[in-house]
Amino acid sequence: MDRRIRVRFAPSPTGPLHIGGVRTALYNYLFAKKHGGDFILRIEDTDRTRFVEGAEEYIIESFKWLGIKFDEGVGIGGRYEPYRQSERTMYKDYALQLIDKGWAYYAFDTPEELDNLRKEYETLKKNFQYDCNTRDNLRNSITMSAEEVDERLKNGEPYVIRFKFPKNADIHLTDLIRGEVKMNSSLLDDKVLFKSDGLPTYHLANVVDDYLMDISHVIRGEEWLPSCPLHVSLYRAFGWEERMPQFAHLPLLLKPEGNGKLSKRDGDRLGFPVFPLLWRDKKTGEISSGYRESGYLPQAVVNMLALLGWNPGTEQELFSMNELIDVFSLERISKHGAKFDLVKAKWFNHQYFQQLSNEEIATDYLEILKQKGINSTMEYTKEVVSLVKERCDFLSDMWGNSYYFYQSPENYDEKVVKKRWKDNMTEVMSQILEQMQNIAIANEGNNTAFAHSTEEFLLNYIGENQLNMGQVMNCVRLALVGEGKGVNLADIMRLIGSKTTLSRIERSITVLENEV
RNA sequence: GCCCCGUUCGUCUAGUCUGGUCUAGGACGCAAGAUUUUCAUUCUUGAAAUCAGGGGUUCAAAUCCCCUACGGGGUACCA
Numbered sequence A: 001m002d003r004r005i006r007v008r009f010a011p012s013p014t015g016p017l018h019i020g021g022v023r024t025a026l027y028n029y030l031f032a033k034k035h036g037g038d039f040i041l042r043i044e045d046t047d048r049t050r051f052v053e054g055a056e057e058y059i060i061e062s063f064k065w066l067g068i069k070f071d072e073g074v075g076i077g078g079r080y081e082p083y084r085q086s087e088r089t090m091y092k093d094y095a096l097q098l099i100d101k102g103w104a105y106y107a108f109d110t111p112e113e114l115d116n117l118r119k120e121y122e123t124l125k126k127n128f129q130y131d132c133n134t135r136d137n138l139r140n141s142i143t144m145s146a147e148e149v150d151e152r153l154k155n156g157e158p159y160v161i162r163f164k165f166p167k168n169a170d171i172h173l174t175d176l177i178r179g180e181v182k183m184n185s186s187l188l189d190d191k192v193l194f195k196s197d198g199l200p201t202y203h204l205a206n207v208v209d210d211y212l213m214d215i216s217h218v219i220r221g222e223e224w225l226p227s228c229p230l231h232v233s234l235y236r237a238f239g240w241e242e243r244m245p246q247f248a249h250l251p252l253l254l255k256p257e258g259n260g261k262l263s264k265r266d267g268d269r270l271g272f273p274v275f276p277l278l279w280r281d282k283k284t285g286e287i288s289s290g291y292r293e294s295g296y297l298p299q300a301v302v303n304m305l306a307l308l309g310w311n312p313g314t315e316q317e318l319f320s321m322n323e324l325i326d327v328f329s330l331e332r333i334s335k336h337g338a339k340f341d342l343v344k345a346k347w348f349n350h351q352y353f354q355q356l357s358n359e360e361i362a363t364d365y366l367e368i369l370k371q372k373g374i375n376s377t378m379e380y381t382k383e384v385v386s387l388v389k390e391r392c393d394f395l396s397d398m399w400g401n402s403y404y405f406y407q408s409p410e411n412y413d414e415k416v417v418k419k420r421w422k423d424n425m426t427e428v429m430s431q432i433l434e435q436m437q438n439i440a441i442a443n444e445g446n447n448t449a450f451a452h453s454t455e456e457f458l459l460n461y462i463g464e465n466q467l468n469m470g471q472v473m474n475c476v477r478l479a480l481v482g483e484g485k486g487v488n489l490a491d492i493m494r495l496i497g498s499k500t501t502l503s504r505i506e507r508s509i510t511v512l513e514n515e516v
Numbered sequence B: 001g002c003c004c005c006g007u008u009c010g011u012c013u014a015g016u017c018u019g020g021u022c023u024a025g026g027a028c029g030c031a032a033g034a035u036u037u038u039c040a041u042u043c044u045u046g047a048a049a050u051c052a053g054g055g056g057u058u059c060a061a062a063u064c065c066c067c068u069a070c071g072g073g074g075u076a077c078c079a
Helices: A019-034 A055-066 A091-100 A111-123 A146-154 A202-212 A222-238 A266-270 A298-306 A321-327 A342-355 A358-371 A378-391 A395-405 A414-420 A425-442 A447-464 A469-481 A489-512
Strands: A006-009 A038-041 A104-107 A160-163 A170-175 A179-184 A192-194 A217-221 A246-250
Touching: A006 A019, A006 A217, A019 A038, A019 A055, A019 A217, A019 A246, A019 A298, A019 A321, A038 A055, A055 A298, A091 A104, A091 A160, A091 A192, A091 A202, A091 A222, A104 A146, A160 A222, A170 A222, A170 A246, A179 A222, A192 A202, A202 A222, A217 A222, A222 A246, A298 A321, A298 A342, A342 A378, A358 A378, A358 A395, A378 A395, A378 A489, A395 A489, A414 A469, A425 A447, A425 A469, A425 A489, A447 A469, A447 A489, A469 A489
Parallel strands: A006 A038, A217 A246
Antiparallel strands: A104 A160, A160 A192, A170 A179
8 A cells, every 4th residue: 555654643732741752752753754754743632621721832842852843733734724623623523423323322321420330330349331231221312212312402411422332343453563453342331432512532533533634554652552442443433444544552651660651750759851841830830850951962862762662673772863764663663661761861861962062062061150150261161071071961960070170179078188188298299389380480371381291290209209199199189179080180280270270289288288 | 350462681672473593682780800190981891581480382482372470551521
């Protein structure tokens, strides 16, 4: 079949977009682009009670940030407009069509009645289901006369329209990821297709829209697999089997620890975002962190998500979006759920952070410095970035690895002091300081030469006086950084310059001479 | 409860369709060594899965079949 590939991502605007939803969208996008097809954004807002303001905008902004582009849909337009289900009014006609064909029926049972029934069954340790076994005893157009039904409809009595599953029929469907799946219709309940509020449920709206929008493949989360027989039955009931899309049900994203599907609350509890962007709940004021605000690069998020449940079959792990499009295939999606791994997510970000140019990082870092009240230059910060970026996973790691280029240490790491600043180190450091002052004068205005000469001097000095290299060097480091870490000493001296170098060493002697 | 889906190193996974080349490969993490005067990086090496358990089929099973266990999902006038 040479049907044009058309897939859709169809979220409900009930809150921020979950990272699992992002992955579903990504797989749809990759699949569409791989086959030169269309990717559509449809908003499924048929549940008015769960509608959350701002959610739709959030979803659109998320994909913009991630670099996932839609060809049609809400915010873009297209020849199947509108793409917001609340603006589509054709669903009732289709539900009625099903009633005419004998595939659906009116039901007048109130939610309270059904609730009570469920409770009743529960006390008997049974499960109530509105299905082929119970519908004959309930209040619907199967048990009522045509006149009574007409009367009730005329009186404006609330009703729903339910699908009428046949008794004991095996419903077969093919899932592109799971293969053949079979379910017996007697076990399935007569799902509501059209609600008493005049809006369709997911099942009806989804099938009607997928058909009308000529969707070729439905790629969605595994939570939809149990209702897929209904959807397949719907296509058949409408006589649309020829144009029925192929189904692919994706494995779920699981919590990193323990069990269950990854949920909204897990993220901030476990210290990682579950949402692409930061979200502020307007009602509760609660804030959920986002990947963007946490410093993740969109390419890293995309790459990580792509490999969480799919693999290329090669040992390559780093992929650009175009490379992903090139190698993506539904066949290589795994069948089982995947636990989200924060550590690996950081590793991915590290990889992409390293690919950023020094200038790109420096530009953003200068902003952070400004917020700390530090004014630096692009030239200087670019040098700093080149020295420390490989130690960073995120932009936010920059400060912790480079603060000493911008401010002198106030405190000295006690452990390092204890370990290194012993014996006659105060005296040694004083002698070193004196010599460094001479070197500074000799290399006035040339920090590179100063750093170079100082390093040379230190090595000679240590050799001549038969001192412990680690001890002396680390005391100098302690004076300059305040801790036992940091980049090459000569690079530090070169960047902070002779004046700052000398004053830091001088201060360390004053502060630490009484410590020993 | 019932229905559906799944189960390979701690985690993500390759291998399963088309049994033998799998003494099960890679990545993250972990450990050790090297490099670095320090920390980090980088490099090298290593530990780590009796392929959930049991039973078949077969000359041969991680790979095919059955059962059990465990995990996940569904079971709304939510999506």
